[in-house]
Amino acid sequence: MKLNIAVLPGDGIGPEITKQSVKVLKAIAERFDHKFLFEEAVVGAAAIYKTKNPLPETTIELCKKSDAVLFGAIGDPKYDSNPSAKVRPEQGLLKLRKDLGLFANIRPVRAFERLIKHSPLRPERIEGADMVIYRELTGGIYFGKKTLSEDAQVASDLCVYSAEEITRMAHLAFKAAQKRRKKVTLVDKANVLETSRLWRRTVKKIAEDYPEVEVDFLYVDNAAMQMIINPKQFDVILTENMFGDIISDEASVIGGSIGLLASASVGKEYALFEPIHGSYPQAAGKGIANPIASILSAAMLLEHFNLLEEASAIQTAVDKSLEMNICTSDISKESSYSTEKVGTIIESLI
Amino acid sequence: MKLNIAVLPGDGIGPEITKQSVKVLKAIAERFDHKFLFEEAVVGAAAIYKTKNPLPETTIELCKKSDAVLFGAIGDPKYDSNPSAKVRPEQGLLKLRKDLGLFANIRPVRAFERLIKHSPLRPERIEGADMVIYRELTGGIYFGKKTLSEDAQVASDLCVYSAEEITRMAHLAFKAAQKRRKKVTLVDKANVLETSRLWRRTVKKIAEDYPEVEVDFLYVDNAAMQMIINPKQFDVILTENMFGDIISDEASVIGGSIGLLASASVGKEYALFEPIHGSYPQAAGKGIANPIASILSAAMLLEHFNLLEEASAIQTAVDKSLEMNICTSDISKESSYSTEKVGTIIESLI
Numbered sequence A, B: 001m002k003l004n005i006a007v008l009p010g011d012g013i014g015p016e017i018t019k020q021s022v023k024v025l026k027a028i029a030e031r032f033d034h035k036f037l038f039e040e041a042v043v044g045a046a047a048i049y050k051t052k053n054p055l056p057e058t059t060i061e062l063c064k065k066s067d068a069v070l071f072g073a074i075g076d077p078k079y080d081s082n083p084s085a086k087v088r089p090e091q092g093l094l095k096l097r098k099d100l101g102l103f104a105n106i107r108p109v110r111a112f113e114r115l116i117k118h119s120p121l122r123p124e125r126i127e128g129a130d131m132v133i134y135r136e137l138t139g140g141i142y143f144g145k146k147t148l149s150e151d152a153q154v155a156s157d158l159c160v161y162s163a164e165e166i167t168r169m170a171h172l173a174f175k176a177a178q179k180r181r182k183k184v185t186l187v188d189k190a191n192v193l194e195t196s197r198l199w200r201r202t203v204k205k206i207a208e209d210y211p212e213v214e215v216d217f218l219y220v221d222n223a224a225m226q227m228i229i230n231p232k233q234f235d236v237i238l239t240e241n242m243f244g245d246i247i248s249d250e251a252s253v254i255g256g257s258i259g260l261l262a263s264a265s266v267g268k269e270y271a272l273f274e275p276i277h278g279s280y281p282q283a284a285g286k287g288i289a290n291p292i293a294s295i296l297s298a299a300m301l302l303e304h305f306n307l308l309e310e311a312s313a314i315q316t317a318v319d320k321s322l323e324m325n326i327c328t329s330d331i332s333k334e335s336s337y338s339t340e341k342v343g344t345i346i347e348s349l350i
């Protein structure tokens, strides 16, 4: 198979981790006789420094003409500490998600057998936990109208959802549940928010099309607690943009490190693959970032094109590396390999 | 001292737990020679059933003429499963918070030495954790304009904050930090939300008035993860309404059970004391609900009136009861006492 892959390393540790996943994808291409072509473009703070625009036209064009996008990370301390900046790195990622219509962000979370001992949670709570979070990605408070009064004393953000946006997301989640343990948990705040009540009404209706799938409704505050008390209850979590952002970062503690969690962002036409972690600027250039989230995002990319054997070759290589205790310091203080070294070893295991 | 206390038991387990805290307050009055007068009123689903109004005028009046409000819990499964209901129990609590101007919700979280073994987190992660969450309570997306289109296909919720609302909250948080470990962590989503950027700008400015207090800024997704990975880093957490709702329920896992966490909601004129847990309808009437959150809320009530010895008498009684393993089943499956029994024993320890 021939695939044109746009590589958007972005900011912070983005470049060093995507370098590893590209290496691994090249090894896959060689072993399975595919042709993967990679082309790079800037996004985020890196793009602002170069072009004053966090998402230059040329970057969007590249993404649109490619078969898939491999994304690194976004964010820069200069902007984090300057809440008044008008142009911001994150706008690049948000606009990209919107322009490519990537409305569904899919985040699998499982407790890696080998890593359970490193989790802040007690082993018996997480052993066997295996869920996937379906986070809506192009709606809600992320994209509603924002205002700031002229005297800069009053600010607002609007959260909007349509039944249509909810419907397309819900179908994806129910379909995923059909192939898994047949349970969907909607996380919302329907006791307070009008948008959440629309989510609840719409999901209840769609659930009727999937009689074999059990549906559960949890308020987001309760869900944030249940995630730690009893994560095994979750199979498919369906939720809106902001709650998905919070819940999935929280869920990363089950895996042992946020440095392990991959995600796919998909729409009707395009697909983008990115770690759920951020740009981790404190680590940039130090060679200590965990490349596994990016490498597993590459595996999700392959799955997306139905290259299942290839995807599982990556997963097996990652599992083996973890078994051999080849990992960065976020996972084990004792045995700490560099980003580059972990990438090279996983590459060699393909 | 003479105190008029309005008791609003509310829904679900509300009545059975507030009954215990009233008992304990009566024991305090007797031992320390105070005069506490209690008067009850309905709120929430209980009020809807009786008056069709989740917050009847007589209830507000009682609260306003009292020195403090002791609140139980709110919420009813009938409404949770009917997202189309126009009148809802939660409106009672939200209107009460707004009418009484209770803009600051203060939620202390600590790892009880005795209960560390029951936490889903590893003991070494939480031993010594001790934080207080300052959650803004009368602004943000809870109170902004809500809309639902005529065809019920599009819904919206507006999140609004003014610098003034942020300022009064921030001062409370910094003052609290001065008396504690001198650190404030602002939890926001300033990389995406305009309101969060207003929070960040305003808090930065106020921080200059408190040079001895260290300020840290965390994005809410990262905070949800840090809460589990390294809760000991937190001293005072300052945050907006919705993030505070999520983060504080999550933080309850540190204490071992949400059934232990008390809160004070304060404004310029009035003060209300309530557990952070909900109405837990599945447990209502079964005598299995943990009364400690309500009893510790009563202790916060006493503290509010500077009755420090009295407040600490309650805390000591609670600690003793936990030491003796006298607790409801949420804490220990082996030794499970009833709501009433735990209340009576704590009362007898005053």
Ligand SMILES: CC(C)[C@H](C(=O)O)[C@@H](O)C(=O)O
Binding pocket: A074, A075, A090, A093, A245, A276, A278, B191, B192, B221
């Ligand atoms: C960088 C930021 C805008 C982004 C988000 O909030 O969506 C990130 O946290 C994520 O989860 O992908």
Ligand SMILES: CC(C)[C@H](C(=O)O)[C@@H](O)C(=O)O
Binding pocket: A191, A192, A221, B074, B075, B090, B093, B245, B276, B278
């Ligand atoms: C019952 C609900 C409206 C309330 C809230 O979200 O504020 C509760 O969860 C709380 O935290 O006090």
